[in-house]
Amino acid sequence: MPAPPEFIKFIDDNAENFINRLAEAVAIPSVSGDAKYRQDVFKMAHWLNAQLNSYGVETQLTDLGKHVMDGQELQLPPAILGKIGNNPNKKTVLIYGHFDVQPANLSDGWSSEPFVLTINRENGQLVGRGSTDDKGPILGWLNVLQYHAENQKDLPVNIKFCFEGMEETGSEGLDDLVKKEAQSGGWFDGVDCVCISDNYWLNTRTPVLTYGLRGISYYKIIVSGPSWDLHSGSFGRTIHEPMTDLVILMSKLVDTKGHILIPGVDEMVPSAFADERSLYEKLDYSIEDIEAAAGASIALSSDKVEVLMGRMRSPSLSLHGIEGAFYGAGGKTVIPAKVAGKFSIRLVPPQTPENIAPLVNKYLEAEFAKLGSKNKLVVEEVHGGKPWLADLNHWNFEAAKAATRAVYKQEPDMTREGGSIPVTLTFAEALGANVVLLPMGRGDDGAHSTNEKLDRSNFIEGSKLLGTYLYELAAVQGKK
Numbered sequence: 001m002p003a004p005p006e007f008i009k010f011i012d013d014n015a016e017n018f019i020n021r022l023a024e025a026v027a028i029p030s031v032s033g034d035a036k037y038r039q040d041v042f043k044m045a046h047w048l049n050a051q052l053n054s055y056g057v058e059t060q061l062t063d064l065g066k067h068v069m070d071g072q073e074l075q076l077p078p079a080i081l082g083k084i085g086n087n088p089n090k091k092t093v094l095i096y097g098h099f100d101v102q103p104a105n106l107s108d109g110w111s112s113e114p115f116v117l118t119i120n121r122e123n124g125q126l127v128g129r130g131s132t133d134d135k136g137p138i139l140g141w142l143n144v145l146q147y148h149a150e151n152q153k154d155l156p157v158n159i160k161f162c163f164e165g166m167e168e169t170g171s172e173g174l175d176d177l178v179k180k181e182a183q184s185g186g187w188f189d190g191v192d193c194v195c196i197s198d199n200y201w202l203n204t205r206t207p208v209l210t211y212g213l214r215g216i217s218y219y220k221i222i223v224s225g226p227s228w229d230l231h232s233g234s235f236g237r238t239i240h241e242p243m244t245d246l247v248i249l250m251s252k253l254v255d256t257k258g259h260i261l262i263p264g265v266d267e268m269v270p271s272a273f274a275d276e277r278s279l280y281e282k283l284d285y286s287i288e289d290i291e292a293a294a295g296a297s298i299a300l301s302s303d304k305v306e307v308l309m310g311r312m313r314s315p316s317l318s319l320h321g322i323e324g325a326f327y328g329a330g331g332k333t334v335i336p337a338k339v340a341g342k343f344s345i346r347l348v349p350p351q352t353p354e355n356i357a358p359l360v361n362k363y364l365e366a367e368f369a370k371l372g373s374k375n376k377l378v379v380e381e382v383h384g385g386k387p388w389l390a391d392l393n394h395w396n397f398e399a400a401k402a403a404t405r406a407v408y409k410q411e412p413d414m415t416r417e418g419g420s421i422p423v424t425l426t427f428a429e430a431l432g433a434n435v436v437l438l439p440m441g442r443g444d445d446g447a448h449s450t451n452e453k454l455d456r457s458n459f460i461e462g463s464k465l466l467g468t469y470l471y472e473l474a475a476v477q478g479k480k
């Protein structure tokens with residue numbers, strides 16, 4: 001069942017209004033990982049809740065309790081549960097998205113204010129934090145709802161929603177809520193399939209459907225010694241310096257080719273099966289795509305399959321930063337008293353945060369012992385999420401494929417995503433439902449980076465894609 005032509009026309013006719021609404025959403029700096037923005041994450045939850053209500057979605061703001069972040073106890077932002085339609089003859093799809101964003105400061109190197117949506121009329125780029133990750137896609141769903149509400153059209157399927165405000169910081173509290181609401185009589189009871197639009201195409205040309213995500217284990221390693229910061233002239237070569245210890249430890253985690261040096265981590269992953277390369281060979285991707293998205297010729301290999309396998313079916317370890325280190329202007333000659341190195345490991349099956357943790361802890365403690373330092377080491381696991389792989393021969397994928405063909409007149413590539421959406425596996429397991437990832441944005445959108453953008457055409461065609469998917473879902477032969 002194709003989407004009605006009036007729906008497609010409505011999306012085209014209202015493009016400017018949709019962009020204005022995206023600007024409103026981007027203007028709320030809902031950064032979940034920084035305590036000083038926590039009220040803005042709440043503001044964003046209320047903004048989105050009001051939008052959903054205005055289109056007839058019944059919602060419930062669910063309190064997820066409190067958590068401790070950087071030593072501070074904070075209220076978690078609420079999850080928004082929503083539902084619209086309860087026709088027993090229709091399928092029920094659960095839609096997930098997140099309304100929090102990564103941190104962003106002009107001083108990081110943005111060309112414009114990150115929380116002001118800046119529209120480049122020449123190339124059609126909508127630049128702003130959250131434009132592609134994940135406010136654009138969430139607003140894509142609102143655009144679909146708006147058409148049906150304003151034209152008194154029934155949706156082709158029943159929809160349940162789950163929107164959260166902590167995805168960028170480990171989805172705290174959400175797994176338990178999903179497990180509870182998946183039970184008989186719970187909010188998610190009766191869900192037939194799940195759709196998530198929160199990742200990206202591989203390149204700038206070819207739409208994709210995604211059937212896998214890497215998991216994540218995020219660590220903080222804290223080295224402390226002196227009771228306060230010290231003068232390097234007075235104390236250099238007289239004490240064990242925390243920063244020296246930390247930098248040595250961090251240098252022992254990963255090599256320059258990306259091999260993880262923690263014994264047992266890379267080794268957990270089975271080798272590629274006989275013809276596995278052919279899966280990657282046929283994806284529309286080139287070394288130029290990755291180098292264009294990175295803005296430099298720095299790919300680890302000139303073999304496209306090797307690069308894709310590194311991103312999709314291998315774990316990776318990235319060093320993110322050092323808290324407490326001097327990083328300002330000028331030549332401050334300080335010995336920091338306490339520094340915390342941050343790194344994360346992207347996980348693939350059969351790895352989980354639980355089976356990785358003992359390997360990480362044992363290795364770091366052993367390497368620290370080798371330093372013979374009198375400083376103190378604490379290893380903290382900040383947050384984690386399991387990897388996920390789906391059955392791509394499911395009718396949910398068929399519907400997403402048909403929608404892609406209808407909107408883009410192209411066959412989608414089938415990809416595994418290198419990033420993580422921690423709750424995905426929980427949806428699949430707790431609901432016993434197939435999950436499809438149907439991304440809106442392009443591979444060069446710069447999610448988490450400076451100058452994050454969403455192309456206008458991806459926002460508008462992507463809104464059509466999400467709506468068309470619902471119609472294809474209603475038509476596809478499958479359960480219900």
Ligand SMILES: C[C@H](N)C(=O)N[C@@H](Cc1c[nH]cn1)C(=O)O
Nearest residue numbers: 133167168169170198199419420
């Ligand atoms: C793929 C998704 N849009 C995303 O960006 N996920 C984040 C999740 C996360 C986990 N820890 C911090 N953020 C990611 O993959 O980094």
Ligand SMILES: [Zn+2]
Nearest residue numbers: 133168447448
């Ligand atoms: Zn993200």
Ligand SMILES: [Zn+2]
Nearest residue numbers: 098133134198
């Ligand atoms: Zn995201």
